[in-house]
Structure formats: C-alpha cells, structure tokens
Amino acid sequence: xxxxxxxxxxxxxKRFGGVRAVQNVSFDLYESEILGLVGDNGAxxxxxxxxxxxxxxxxxxxxxxxxxxxRFSSPRDSRLAGIETVYQDLSLAEELDVxxxxxxxxxxxxxSVLGYLGFLDNEKMKAEALKVLDDLGIQxxxxxxxxxxxxxxxxxxxxxxxxxxxxxxLIIMDEPAAALGVRQRNKAxxxxxxxxxxxxxxxxxxxxxxxxxxxxxxxxxxxxxxxAGEVITAAASEEDxxxxxxxxxxxxxxxxxxxxxxxx
Amino acid sequence: MKPMKADEPxxxxxxxxxxxxxxxxxxxxxxxWSLARYQGRRYGVLIALCMLFIIFxxxxxxxxxxxxxxxxxxxxxxxxxxxxxxxxxxxxxEFDISFAASATFAGVLSVVLLxxxxxxxxxxxxxxxxxxAVSLFNAITILYIGIPSFIATLGxxxxxxxxxxxxxxxxxxxxxxxxxSFAVLGRAFAFKIVPIPVITFVLVSAIxxxxxxxxxxxxxxxxxxxxxSAASRAGINVRRMKLTALVICGLCSGLAGLTTVSMxxxxxxxxxxxxxxxAIIGCFLGAVFLRVGIPNVTGTVVSCxxxxxxxxxxxxxxxxxxxxxxxxxxxxxxxVGTVALLKKGRVASIEFGY
Numbered sequence: 001x002x003x004x005x006x007x008x009x010x011x012x013x014k015r016f017g018g019v020r021a022v023q024n025v026s027f028d029l030y031e032s033e034i035l036g037l038v039g040d041n042g043a044x045x046x047x048x049x050x051x052x053x054x055x056x057x058x059x060x061x062x063x064x065x066x067x068x069x070x071r072f073s074s075p076r077d078s079r080l081a082g083i084e085t086v087y088q089d090l091s092l093a094e095e096l097d098v099x100x101x102x103x104x105x106x107x108x109x110x111x112s113v114l115g116y117l118g119f120l121d122n123e124k125m126k127a128e129a130l131k132v133l134d135d136l137g138i139q140x141x142x143x144x145x146x147x148x149x150x151x152x153x154x155x156x157x158x159x160x161x162x163x164x165x166x167x168x169x170l171i172i173m174d175e176p177a178a179a180l181g182v183r184q185r186n187k188a189x190x191x192x193x194x195x196x197x198x199x200x201x202x203x204x205x206x207x208x209x210x211x212x213x214x215x216x217x218x219x220x221x222x223x224x225x226x227x228a229g230e231v232i233t234a235a236a237s238e239e240d241x242x243x244x245x246x247x248x249x250x251x252x253x254x255x256x257x258x259x260x261x262x263x264x
Numbered sequence: 265m266k267p268m269k270a271d272e273p274x275x276x277x278x279x280x281x282x283x284x285x286x287x288x289x290x291x292x293x294x295x296x297w298s299l300a301r302y303q304g305r306r307y308g309v310l311i312a313l314c315m316l317f318i319i320f321x322x323x324x325x326x327x328x329x330x331x332x333x334x335x336x337x338x339x340x341x342x343x344x345x346x347x348x349x350x351x352x353x354x355x356x357x358e359f360d361i362s363f364a365a366s367a368t369f370a371g372v373l374s375v376v377l378l379x380x381x382x383x384x385x386x387x388x389x390x391x392x393x394x395x396x397a398v399s400l401f402n403a404i405t406i407l408y409i410g411i412p413s414f415i416a417t418l419g420x421x422x423x424x425x426x427x428x429x430x431x432x433x434x435x436x437x438x439x440x441x442x443x444x445s446f447a448v449l450g451r452a453f454a455f456k457i458v459p460i461p462v463i464t465f466v467l468v469s470a471i472x473x474x475x476x477x478x479x480x481x482x483x484x485x486x487x488x489x490x491x492x493s494a495a496s497r498a499g500i501n502v503r504r505m506k507l508t509a510l511v512i513c514g515l516c517s518g519l520a521g522l523t524t525v526s527m528x529x530x531x532x533x534x535x536x537x538x539x540x541x542x543a544i545i546g547c548f549l550g551a552v553f554l555r556v557g558i559p560n561v562t563g564t565v566v567s568c569x570x571x572x573x574x575x576x577x578x579x580x581x582x583x584x585x586x587x588x589x590x591x592x593x594x595x596x597x598x599x600v601g602t603v604a605l606l607k608k609g610r611v612a613s614i615e616f617g618y
Contacts, residue, residue: 093494096487
C-alpha cells in the first residue's frame with residue numbers, strides 16, 4: 001500500500017523586512033513518516049515549521065493538508081487539523097500535574113450541572129492520562145507530582161503524550177533532545193519511533209546529526225532559506241548532509257566551485 | 265531505600281518520590297525521617313499553630329477561654345478575607361499592595377455616606393462598589409498601561425490613603441445615630457454565639473477553595489501566574505484572568521472594610537492599615553503550607569489563624585507591643601526564605617519587573 005501524502009508544501013516564501021527567511025521551499029510529507037529537518041542557524045527551519053503550525057502565514061506559496069489547501073491563520077487552526085508542535089521549552093505548566101497538562105485548555109468537566117459551572121472531572125482526566133502514558137510506555141513516578149519535578153526526558157514525554165492524546169496526525173518537534181542527557185535522549189528517540197507505529201508523522205528539527213540518523217527516514221536540508229537538498233537517510237552520509245547545509249563549497253585558490261550533492 | 269544523591273533537589277516533590285519508595289520498599293528508619301521531614305514541611309504551619317496555642321494556653325489560662333477564642337477568630341476573619349483576596353492576585357502572577365487602603369476607603373466612604381443620611385444598604389453597596397472601582401483602575405494601570413503591579417498599586421495605596429483622610433477630615437467619623445442594621449456585619453451573632461464576621465470568613469474561604477481547586481477557571485489562574493506564555497498558547501486569556509483576580513481582591517477588600525467599620529461603629533483613615541503586613545505575611549506564609557512556593561487558600565487561612573493567635577497571645581502574656589512587628593518581619597522572611605531555598609532561588613508569582 002503506497003503511503004499517502006499528508007502534508008504538501010508548494011513554493012513557500014516568507015520574508016521579514018529585508019530577510020528572506022524561507023524561499024521557494026517545496027516538499028511532501030507522507031503519513032507515518034519521520035522526516036528530519038536540518039540546517040545551520042538562520043537556515044529557516046523554525047520559520048518553516050511556524051508556517052506549517054500556523055504561527056506565521058506564508059507570503060507566497062501554499063500548503064496542502066491531506067490533499068486539500070490549508071490556510072492556518074493561528075496555532076489553534078493547525079491543532080484542530082491535527083498538527084501539534086512540541087517546542088524546545090515544551091509549553092508545559094510546571095506547577096500542574098501530568099493530567100492537568102495533557103488536558104490544558106481542553107479540560108474534562110463533570111457531567112452534571114456542576115460541569116456547566118466549570119467544575120473539573122479530575123478523576124476522569126487522571127485516568128485518561130494514565131491510559132495514554134501506558135499506551136506509549138512512558139514511566140512517570142507519580143501522576144500527582146507537578147511536572148516541575150520530572151526529569152527533562154519525562155517532561156518531553158508528557159508534551160508528546162499531549163499531542164498523541166488529541167489524535168495529532170503530525171507532531172513537529174523543535175530540538176527535542178537539546179536539553180537531555182544521553183539515556184533520556186535515547187528514550188525520547190525510542191518514543192519518536194513508537195509514534196510512527198501509531199500512525200503519527202513526525203517532523204524532527206535537530207542539530208544533532210546522530211539523532212537524525214538514528215530515527216529519520218528522510219532528511220530535508222535547508223540553507224539560507226532555501227531547500228538545499230532532500231536525502232534518504234539510509235542512503236546518505238553525515239558528510240553529504242553537512243555539505244548540503246554549508247552550501248556550495250568554494251575552492252579559494254582557483255575560484256572553482258565544487259558541485260553540490262544533487263538531491264536523491 | 266536509596267540514599268539521597270548529592271545533586272538531588274531538596275524539594276517536597278523529590279521527597280514525595282522517596283515516600284513512594286518507602287511504600288514500595290517498606291518502612292525503615294531512614295525513610296521514616298525523610299517522610300517526617302517532608303510532611304513536617306508541608307504541615308509545618310499547622311503544627312506551629314497548634315504548638316503556639318498550647319504554649320499560650322499554658323502561660324495564660326485566660327487564653328483558651330471561649331470569649332478569647334472567639335476574639336481571635338474574629339480578628340482572623342477580617343485579616344483572612346483580606347489575605348485571601350491578595351492570595352488570588354498573587355496566584356495570578358501580580359501583586360496588590362493597595363488592598364488595605366482600599367478596604368479603609370470602602371469603610372470610610374460608606375460611613376461618611378451613612379452619616380450624611382444615606383441608608384445603610386445603599387451606603388454599604390456604594391462602599392463595596394468603590395473597592396471594585398479601585399481594582400478596575402489598578403487593572404488598567406497594570407494590564408493596559410503596563411506599570412509593574414507593585415508600583416502601580418503602591419501609587420494607588422498612597423492616593424487612597426490621602427482620599428480617606430480628606431473624606432474624614434483626618435478624624436474619626438462617628439455618629440450616635442447610626443441605625444442598628446449597621447452593626448450587623450461586624451457585631452451581630454448568628455445562633456447566639458457565632459460572630460457574623462466568622463461566618464463571612466468561612467463562606468469566603470469555602471468559595472475561594474472550591475473555585476480555585478475544582479474549577480477550570482481556578483486552574484487557569486494558577487497557570488497564568490506560573491507560566492503566562494504556556495497559558496496563552498493553551499488558549500487562556502491571560503489579561504482577563506488577571507483582571508478577574510484583581511476584581512476578586514477588590515471585592516474582598518470591600519467586604520473587609522465594611523465589616524471593620526461595622527465592628528468599630530466608626531471610621532477613621534487608618535482602620536484597615538494594621539492589616540497590611542499581616543495579610544501579606546498570611547499569603548506568603550500560606551505558600552509554604554501544603555504546596556511549597558505556591559500561594560493557596562488553605563495555607564492562607566491557617567496562616568491567618570496563626571498570626572491572630574500570635575498577636576492575641578502576645579497581648580495575653582504581656583509582651584511589649586513592638587515585639588509583634590519584629591516577629592511579623594521575621595516570620596515573613598523565614599517563610600519566603602524557605603520557599604526560595606526549596607525552589608532553588610525562584611519564588612513563583614513574585615516578580616517585580618522594573
């Protein structure tokens with residue numbers, strides 16, 4: 001069965017004053033695919049995912065979500081469509097517990113009149129949270145402790161389970177493993193692979209090429225706002241990607257340029 | 265039972281993890297003391313309250329007489345209502361130092377109107393409305409103009425004190441002809457023995473507790489204070505939350521002010537000023553109770569009772585008047601300091617962003 005295209009970007013263009021953050025970027029993302037997005041600082045990765053998640057609106061170009069043109073004018077729109085973003089700072093409310101965070105903004109109310117008045121159904125929310133954590137195989141010492149006391153990796157898992165619970169079809173992760181230790185990083189990567197099995201597509205931004213190579217299937221390399229190349233992870237080497245990230249290499253003495261690696 | 269590692273944070277949550285460890289691995293001497301320390305920290309304020317009560321009772325038999333206990337609770341009532349209002353504002357991430365002056369103003373205004381022939385209900389209503397108006401004004405300066413809340417409310421406090429002085433002409437505003445209904449809020453009794461202020465306090469605490477712990481909006485208020493950017497990303501209207509918090513504080517101030525003038529039977533420009541420090545202490549000492557670092561309703565209530573017991577006890581055993589203020593200062597520093605140390609530096613919701 002051929003995988004369907006989940007997200008299509010066509011010639012996206014976004015400018016901030018004189019800076020062309022994203023220029024002529026087109027790519028396809030398939031269902032359940034883990035796509036890596038790499039590039040040096042300022043290459044346009046963050047801007048690109050912000051366009052996809054609705055924080056910015058592209059000046060030119062279009063997005064197709066599940067085959068239909070999509071115009072996400074706010075993060076809420078993209079969330080409703082099934083796109084969740086996990087930022088580096090995780091957007092978690094530190095003082096609340098895990099269940100409260102998963103349901104933040106979309107709490108479950110009690111069934112009776114009390115629910116209409118705004119009374120929370122804490123038991124049900126905790127039960128649902130435990131279910132989704134179990135599903136994903138995440139171990140949290142106690143569901144009652146505030147998120148603040150969890151380790152970086154556990155917080156990461158909570159942020160991801162939030163996306164999974166609300167049936168995200170695409171989870172975008174911006175530098176998820178940046179603040180994690182080695183063991184936590186491996187757990188996070190294992191979780192990302194698990195997401196694929198659940199039919200969730202992932203766009204993973206990372207500076208760590210090791211992580212990119214361990215979980216992604218394809219990688220898009222950006223350089224100065226443009227798509228420098230697109231490679232299949234299994235077929236590419238670290239050097240290939242680095243060359244694409246840096247761009248055309250110039251031989252100073254002779255003024256010749258080395259041909260950049262053509263996209264596969 | 266694993267020994268504590270050098271870099272493990274000394275928070276109550278870490279201790280709770282160790283508590284679970286105990287449950288799983290059985291009770292040992294080490295785990296007992298770790299648990300004891302953890303629960304001691306959580307319930308410290310309540311334990312201190314009980315201990316002080318016992319100590320004062322032993323030192324002065326009159327202390328535990330029914331009359332005195334009712335006096336204590338009545339003193340705690342007004343303090344508690346004011347402190348709860350402040351607690352709500354601090355939870356939302358702002359600060360309001362004008363609450364005492366606002367209470368004074370509400371009381372003064374209602375008495376001045378009463379003296380000039382307005383009936384009790386209207387004058388009380390106008391007094392109460394004035395504190396709401398004060399909070400709305402605070403909300404404009406803090407949320408729309410952008411003045412840091414501490415400074416904005418400090419200015420308001422100064423202005424209100426001046427206006428109160430102006431209204432009363434600097435003296436006590438009193439009349440022998442106040443209607444009997446004026447005394448209901450402050451001096452009447454329900455069921456013959458329970459003072460009305462106590463009932464008011466219990467009602468306000470119960471409502472505050474329910475709203476903050478069990479409703480969606482209450483939860484949103486906590487998030488607004490703890491992490492405003494996560495709050496707005498989750499769809500919470502941060503501005504509206506803070507506005508609501510400030511208005512609630514105003515409502516509490518108004519109620520406290522009206523109760524005070526009813527209790528005294530008169531008004532002067534400083535009737536509620538004596539509550540300023542204790543109410544602030546009550547709020548921050550309460551933050552050490554149950555949930556370290558986060559102001560909460562039960563903590564505030566217990567702390568206010570503790571402070572009332574302290575004040576009353578000092579008078580009963582004959583300590584000089586200035587000791588009260590010294591102790592208050594120490595208590596404030598110790599409570600906020602404990603939170604700061606336990607949270608490794610940062611106390612939630614108290615950010616003076618100059």
